[in-house]
Amino acid sequence: MLDYAWIIAFIPAVSFVAILLLGRKFPRHGSEIGIAAVGASFVLACVAVVQWINRVENATGASAFKALGKGFVAKAGEHEAVVKPVVHSVTWWQSGGLKFGAGTQIDGLAVVLLFVVTLVSLLVHVYSTAYMHGDRRYTYFYAALSLFTASMLLLVIADNTLQLLVGWELVGLCSFMLIGHWWEEGANSNAALKAFFTTRTGDVGLMIGVIVTFFAAGQTFNIVSINEAALAGKGGHALWLGGAVCLLVGIIGKSGQFPLHTWLPDAMAGPTPVSALIHAATMVVAGVYLGARVYGVFWQGFSIDAGGVNAMALIGGVTIIIGALLAFVQDDIKKVLAYSTISQLGYMVMGLGVGAWTAAVFHLFTHAFFKALLFLGAGSISHSGSHHSFDMKRDMGGLRKYMPITFTTFMIGSAALAGLPPFAGFFSKDEIIATAGHFGYDAFLYIGLAGAFLTAAYMTRAIYYTFFGEFRGHGQPHESPPAITGPLVVLAAFSVFAGWLNATVVHVEKFQQWFEPRFAFPTQVIHPSFRFGEGAIAVIVALAGVGVAYAYYWRGVGHGVTERNPLARLGYRFLLNKYYLDDLYERVIVAGIKGPIARAAYWTNQNLIDAVINGVGKGTRAVGQFTYDVIDQRVVDGAVNGIAEASGETGGLLRYMQSGRVQWYAAILFFAVAVLSLALIVFS
Amino acid sequence: MQINQFLILSAFLFCTGIYGVLARRNGVLVLMSVELMLNAVNINLVAFAAFNHSVSGQVFALFVITIAAAEVGVGLAIVLLIYRNLRSPDLDHVDQLKG
Numbered sequence: 191m192l193d194y195a196w197i198i199a200f201i202p203a204v205s206f207v208a209i210l211l212l213g214r215k216f217p218r219h220g221s222e223i224g225i226a227a228v229g230a231s232f233v234l235a236c237v238a239v240v241q242w243i244n245r246v247e248n249a250t251g252a253s254a255f256k257a258l259g260k261g262f263v264a265k266a267g268e269h270e271a272v273v274k275p276v277v278h279s280v281t282w283w284q285s286g287g288l289k290f291g292a293g294t295q296i297d298g299l300a301v302v303l304l305f306v307v308t309l310v311s312l313l314v315h316v317y318s319t320a321y322m323h324g325d326r327r328y329t330y331f332y333a334a335l336s337l338f339t340a341s342m343l344l345l346v347i348a349d350n351t352l353q354l355l356v357g358w359e360l361v362g363l364c365s366f367m368l369i370g371h372w373w374e375e376g377a378n379s380n381a382a383l384k385a386f387f388t389t390r391t392g393d394v395g396l397m398i399g400v401i402v403t404f405f406a407a408g409q410t411f412n413i414v415s416i417n418e419a420a421l422a423g424k425g426g427h428a429l430w431l432g433g434a435v436c437l438l439v440g441i442i443g444k445s446g447q448f449p450l451h452t453w454l455p456d457a458m459a460g461p462t463p464v465s466a467l468i469h470a471a472t473m474v475v476a477g478v479y480l481g482a483r484v485y486g487v488f489w490q491g492f493s494i495d496a497g498g499v500n501a502m503a504l505i506g507g508v509t510i511i512i513g514a515l516l517a518f519v520q521d522d523i524k525k526v527l528a529y530s531t532i533s534q535l536g537y538m539v540m541g542l543g544v545g546a547w548t549a550a551v552f553h554l555f556t557h558a559f560f561k562a563l564l565f566l567g568a569g570s571i572s573h574s575g576s577h578h579s580f581d582m583k584r585d586m587g588g589l590r591k592y593m594p595i596t597f598t599t600f601m602i603g604s605a606a607l608a609g610l611p612p613f614a615g616f617f618s619k620d621e622i623i624a625t626a627g628h629f630g631y632d633a634f635l636y637i638g639l640a641g642a643f644l645t646a647a648y649m650t651r652a653i654y655y656t657f658f659g660e661f662r663g664h665g666q667p668h669e670s671p672p673a674i675t676g677p678l679v680v681l682a683a684f685s686v687f688a689g690w691l692n693a694t695v696v697h698v699e700k701f702q703q704w705f706e707p708r709f710a711f712p713t714q715v716i717h718p719s720f721r722f723g724e725g726a727i728a729v730i731v732a733l734a735g736v737g738v739a740y741a742y743y744w745r746g747v748g749h750g751v752t753e754r755n756p757l758a759r760l761g762y763r764f765l766l767n768k769y770y771l772d773d774l775y776e777r778v779i780v781a782g783i784k785g786p787i788a789r790a791a792y793w794t795n796q797n798l799i800d801a802v803i804n805g806v807g808k809g810t811r812a813v814g815q816f817t818y819d820v821i822d823q824r825v826v827d828g829a830v831n832g833i834a835e836a837s838g839e840t841g842g843l844l845r846y847m848q849s850g851r852v853q854w855y856a857a858i859l860f861f862a863v864a865v866l867s868l869a870l871i872v873f874s
Numbered sequence: 875m876q877i878n879q880f881l882i883l884s885a886f887l888f889c890t891g892i893y894g895v896l897a898r899r900n901g902v903l904v905l906m907s908v909e910l911m912l913n914a915v916n917i918n919l920v921a922f923a924a925f926n927h928s929v930s931g932q933v934f935a936l937f938v939i940t941i942a943a944a945e946v947g948v949g950l951a952i953v954l955l956i957y958r959n960l961r962s963p964d965l966d967h968v969d970q971l972k973g
Binding site for chain 1: 892895896904965966968969970
């Protein structure tokens, strides 16, 4: 399967076409095609994961049992064995000696993403059969989901940055299509447009970054070559710094990092399964994936091993805090989760920035499960509990009695998100924080801890509003059907157990051993061993967050502080207006472009460009007239008419041959015989 | 005896036959003209056979006579059908082959 990984991406692509063309004729309107296709992809992805693990185990000579229970130091020797990624490439097109390939590069990172994407996509497909039941564009929805899955897998298996860019844009398109799924409401289509344009802003950086790395690595798009060239420092440090900054802009756009994060909360206008799949588990982590993919570029460009502060870690750190703070002032449960996603993506980007590659990818892995779980849980609440509303304050409350499965799984997801042991988020988040401390990024250690405190607090707030107190909505809430609770339970299981794949506290480091690259990868990456002191601090900080929120919401300690204290009120308003970033973008930047700049552009357009264009137009017209009169009418038409007339006259002559009179045919026959006899006599 | 005399007679008969096939309108007369042409061929065959002291030409002539008899049977049946369909044996009316 490692050699034929393209099949995994190809199956959903086929399913997309099949659903689009035939979906409506099927008894379940195409959803069965989508589920079957993604299910097949999931099985193949699992095969790929197992094969990759075997490949690593065989290369390092350590069986799964031997490695268990050994410490990090004991395994140091094994890490020297090089496991190259499985790369296959075909020439897609060629231009002036430059070959543009399409291919697959399967290594640990790719198989992790293959597994996550296909699993979450499969669960979302199943979930949507109930959630989207009776939707007016049900078939179309499944077609778009299939296309998204195919595009995301194409991005994941890409062996060159160009193919990655293609997948990147395709998932952006699918995101646009699915956010605007209910486009009849203006707000939804505006949100779709905002998401598309904001990420496109970042994509400009990505494209420049791809071009820069293309030339910096000696005219190749190949990811392995780029990483090798970057780590060797080919062409000078400044070049790689430029490339890394441009790529970082792409990450900022796609992964909702400050200051381009504003599209992600608005993207919640889409159906909830879409939010879970695209805006929590897969598409938004494409940026993090890119960072992990061409890590050599960032390592070299930002001199990550030097410690201190760099742009990547800074962006991630800022995003953690601003995302988490904004989650406190949201009434919409999906927006709480959206800001939480922004904040967690901040952890991943910060993790990459401080050299915690494995921890960042591990956090990507665990976050996909618990954040998808939380989103699907929110969807379950709106589907069966609150009459399609997401407003926690008006339509929810007290739901733990009515929706036991949703409540339990949501609690597990929240605990994982808040980083409470033994749930998944604890291990991955703690490793990012610990690595920040070990690499000399002390500031980011504290930012990470502060983020953990805020995360625990805002999730406690959301749980309070949703599940506790009295039910404030109308109607009779009830538990969701099995198609909805089933995926919740599966994801809850992963949220509990996925973290143990790399539980440094008990020296289990399978994730790192199996999935960290050993080839074209910075060798200085370190993996700090677990320290009980740090782990305890992280847990205490998280518990403190829960405690403070509990005191505020349940016990009413400090209620009304925003009314009494002007400073607190100011902060609250500041948060409520989302740091005025949207105002900055819409009123200042967009209005600026629309206003004077647009007018200046219009003037230039009318008076300068149009003059040129009109001149060219007139010239073209004159040439066209000449061509019409002389060449077209006389030469071409003359030739055509002449041929037609000649054919007509020949036909007129031949008409007499076909009189239908038998004797005339006989006469022709005899004449021909006579001529042939004559020929026989003359020539023999 | 010279062979030319037979050949001239045969050619005369053949030309008469051609004329009859092309110029006559009545289907029956056309058939008779065809018979004339076949007999012209017979004369040629027998003449050459005698001239070359071989019987094979005469055997061919016998075959031709047999086939001519069959052909007249079929031909007369066709003419009869034409007459029934068109109420006339006139071959100028038989122009359904016109494309």
